[in-house]
Structures are given as structure tokens and as C-alpha cells.
Amino acid sequence: MDFHLTEEQEMVKSMSKKFSDEVVAPRAEEMDKTDETPYDIINKMAELGMMGIPFPEKYGGGGSDWVSQMLCTEEISRGEVTLAGLVDVTSIVGQELYVFGTEEQKQRWLIPIAQGREIGAFGLTEPNAGSDAGATQTTAELDGNKWVINGTKIFITNIALDNANIVIITARSKREDGKHVINNFIVPKGTPGFTIGAQYDKIQGNALPTCELAFEDCRLPRDYLLGEEGRGFAQHLSVLQTGRIFIAAMCVGLAQACLDASLPYAKQRVQFGQPIYRFQAVSFKLADMAMNIELARLMYLKAAWLKDKGLPHTLEASYAKLFASEMVEKAASDAVQIHGGYGYINDFAVSRYYRAAKLNQIVEGTSEIQRYVISRNL
Numbered sequence: 001m002d003f004h005l006t007e008e009q010e011m012v013k014s015m016s017k018k019f020s021d022e023v024v025a026p027r028a029e030e031m032d033k034t035d036e037t038p039y040d041i042i043n044k045m046a047e048l049g050m051m052g053i054p055f056p057e058k059y060g061g062g063g064s065d066w067v068s069q070m071l072c073t074e075e076i077s078r079g080e081v082t083l084a085g086l087v088d089v090t091s092i093v094g095q096e097l098y099v100f101g102t103e104e105q106k107q108r109w110l111i112p113i114a115q116g117r118e119i120g121a122f123g124l125t126e127p128n129a130g131s132d133a134g135a136t137q138t139t140a141e142l143d144g145n146k147w148v149i150n151g152t153k154i155f156i157t158n159i160a161l162d163n164a165n166i167v168i169i170t171a172r173s174k175r176e177d178g179k180h181v182i183n184n185f186i187v188p189k190g191t192p193g194f195t196i197g198a199q200y201d202k203i204q205g206n207a208l209p210t211c212e213l214a215f216e217d218c219r220l221p222r223d224y225l226l227g228e229e230g231r232g233f234a235q236h237l238s239v240l241q242t243g244r245i246f247i248a249a250m251c252v253g254l255a256q257a258c259l260d261a262s263l264p265y266a267k268q269r270v271q272f273g274q275p276i277y278r279f280q281a282v283s284f285k286l287a288d289m290a291m292n293i294e295l296a297r298l299m300y301l302k303a304a305w306l307k308d309k310g311l312p313h314t315l316e317a318s319y320a321k322l323f324a325s326e327m328v329e330k331a332a333s334d335a336v337q338i339h340g341g342y343g344y345i346n347d348f349a350v351s352r353y354y355r356a357a358k359l360n361q362i363v364e365g366t367s368e369i370q371r372y373v374i375s376r377n378l
Helices: 007-034 039-047 066-079 081-100 103-114 232-268 280-308 314-344 349-361 367-377
Strands: 119-123 139-143 146-157 164-174 180-188 194-199 210-221
Touching (some): 066 232, 081 232, 103 164, 164 232, 180 232, 232 280, 232 314, 232 349, 280 314, 314 349
Antiparallel strands (some): 139 146, 146 210
16 A cells, blocks of 8 residues: 555645745735635636646646646645635536546537646536535426526626636426436536625635526527436536535645644744643644544545545545535644634634634535435445
8 A cells, every 4th residue: 555646646746835835825805805816816726737637638737647636636625725616627527528528528518728828617506406416406498409497506606707718507407208317518608697705704715706696598509418317416516526625625725724824823922931732632632633634634535545546535535525624624623722812813824714614514515414325335
């Protein structure tokens, strides 16, 4: 059993760490305060190939693997987790196009997404279909040579960005035999009948807009169907496994940022005549933080490695996502506690980390859904 990264993986990790330290982290506080999307940073990420690391070069990717993609994600998250979320969603869209798309669809939409020139969005959640994703109420009816889409999607990230080009959505269709099935569709931005609503005001991460989408008699060419008819839900679930590994990697990066901020602070903050690191109540928090970060890192790397090998990884992806997302909330809370009153002031980064941590227990399947997936597969 070899835990060494390959030379290429080490290069991706090193490149991503340098970029995160020198470009991303110095802008993190500004992004949080102004809520302005840093398009210049996103363009630099695209130039470095961060959006399409695991996709073949013929489709604009880096020809590498998912382990490398997750290592990149961890490092970006350490600098600013919101930008890692952009990579997550865009890469998932790319994966769905790569695995289920026709050659024409790959040439038209995957290449610019893998290159990072354009950004993709993923439209699954609805007002009455959150954890119960199979309860999709958006409809797609075939009218001659066109699909007619009607419905609403909520909590959709990326599509409001200036350089976003498509959203892949689920919609319920009625087959000729009367059976209702869920299909996936590629909806280009600007399609008549497709409206992007106002941006939600989130606890954190408003530099990456999240919006409601409305479809009112939105007509799509028949070949905008993505994948096999009737298999849309299964397709979405398969790529959600990748999303869960992404979230785990993001949590590890965010938790590492908590440790990186808390350890030096504990060494220089003096109370009762000595650095607070010397008090067991503080040093044990840091010890647990370091241990749990490493355990979560090993779990997401295992899940990504299994994915690269083409092996089943449903359980491992859920293990990684559940453990890492709950780990990072504790790490962020402990980081604030170690900083004391300063931790509650927005001038200190740990306050931002604390606000960012909670979302990870909700997106890509809540902690409750992860426990359901795990128990069902035992």
C-alpha cells in the first residue's frame, strides 16, 4: 500500500498551494466584505487549468486524475473556500457532459468548461425537492422536435456569473407508455423562457452568486437531452458522488486554514504568564484538529483514488463528505474559541471560516442523507 503522491500529483498540489497563498488568500477578506466576484482570479485559475484537471486533453482538460483535482480543491479552499465551490460545480457539470454527453455536446459545451473559459451550473434542487431529489416537479414535454420546460429550481450556484454558459437540470417527462421518468437537459443561458432570479443573501460566500431559476415554456432542441432518456436521476446521483468528494476536500482545506491560524495565535497569545498553547484545554483542541484533518484528508483521497480506478466509491464518498463536513464545523468552532473575543471579530479570518463551515453539512446531500446512504449500503 503506497500513500505517496505521483510526481504529477505533487506538482498540481504545489502549484495550487502557491496560487492559493499568493493570489487567493490575500483577496479573501475583500471578497467576503464586498461580495464582488473576482473574475481576474477566476481567469487565472482557468489559465492554470484548474477547472478541467481530470478531463482528457482532447476535450480541453489536463489529462490528469481526480486525486489531482481534489488536491487542487483542498489548496484553493485553504485560501478561500468559495472559489473552490466554483471549481466543484463546474467540474461536476464537466463530468456529466463527459460521461453522458454525445460527441457533439462534448465539443460544444465540455471543451470551454474544461478550459475554464466558460462556467457551468447544476440544477437539481427545487422548492419541494431538496433531499428528496426524486420529487422533481419541473416538467419537460416533447412538442414536435422541441422539449418544453416548465418549473423552478432554487439554490443554483454559478449560472449568474458573467462567464457562465449552461445549467444542466432535471425535469420530469411522460413517456409514450404513460410512465413518468426524470431526464437531464442542457439549458444554455439566454434561452427564451429561462429566467435567472435575484441572488440569495447567504451567510457567507456571496461573491459566488446563488439564485432561483424559472422556466416558463422554455423550448429546447430535442438533442439538448443529456444522456439516456429516463436515466436522468441516476446520472445526477452518479455525479453527486464526485461532488461529495469535492466537499470533503474543501472541508479539509478550510479546516487546515483554521489550524494554520490557531496554532501560531496560541503560541503568541499570553495569559496567566504563559502562551495559551501550554494549557491543555487549548493544546488538546489543536491536537484533535490536526488529527481529524489528516483523517478526513486520507478519506477523500481514498474516495478519489477509487474513482480514478473505476471502482465503486459510493460509501467512501459519503464517509468522506460526512466526516469532513462535521469535522470542519468543530474545527472552525474551536478556532474561534482559541481566539476568544478576537475570534468573534470579522477582522480575524477565523470568524469567516466559522461562517463558511456550516454550508458543507447541507450541500451535495445533507449529513442526514449521508447517514442514510451509508446505512442503506451496509
